[in-house]
């Protein structure tokens with residue numbers, strides 16, 4: 399990959415917590431307009447790598463850059479200002495917001511910098527709020543959650559909260575979107591819709607996505623290339639079909655039962 403085409407460059411990043419090495423000299427590159435899948439078994443370091451890429455974890459060694467700018471010393475807010483968006487496993491007190499209000503945060507460019515001010519500023523302009531509501535309704539209808547727009551997230555099914563968070567992240571239009579297990583807790587019938595939302599962000603743009611998920615078939619349907627982690631180390635990287643066929647990947651976590659997966663799923667295939 400030409401350097402000019404690299405959006406995220408994780409270069410020999412090691413992360414340690416005390417005696418525990420959670421990432422060990424990890425390299426990963428994400429190109430402009432690329433969807434990269436990050437796969438690995440439980441505890442292999444996937445979320446930690448996303449945390450490095452979004453400024454939540456500082457490398458103990460090595461460096462991560464976005465468009466050549468080092469993010470190693472930046473706060474999560476500083477990394478967000480570079481156009482990096484992410485999904486959240488736990489949205490904490492924001493569950494008080496309705497699904498519609500939460501999705502609207504995605505339209506506030508500085509939302510990650512200050513959530514409460516973001517919401518207040520949205521509310522301060524009725525016309526802007528009306529336009530935002532219409533935009534959000536369109537996305538909610540498309541994502542099948544329009545019935546929940548006025549319902550506080552804390553009263554919504556888990557799958558609806560997850561979809562709301564993905565929509566919020568996608569409509570923010572980040573340059574790089576980091577998605578941590580977007581399908582966990584989501585009905586299997588909604589997975590193709592989530593894949594479509596993610597493709598919408600990328601298609602025809604230079605935007606990029608890193609997607610972590612235990613559903614390897616889901617990741618394969620989206621990602622042109624993959625990185626596989628085991629115990630904090632990269633055990634395979636490259637085009638999706640090659641990684642899925644990699645002996646170490648199959649042996650480590652896909653399992654022999656899935657060896658035919660590569661034949662069944664073409665990378666980037668619509669499901």
Ligand SMILES: Nc1ncnc2c1ncn2[C@@H]1O[C@H](COP(=O)(O)OP(=O)(O)OP(=O)(O)O)[C@@H](O)[C@H]1O
Nearest residue numbers: 415418419420438439440441442443444445446447
């Ligand atoms: N802040 C932290 N402090 C201490 N240990 C941590 C921290 N963050 C992650 N770890 C440890 O790092 C290892 C990798 O965790 P991580 O969540 O990155 O794995 P994962 O591949 O995302 O796992 P899963 O698929 O179960 O979500 C685990 O042993 C975890 O306990």
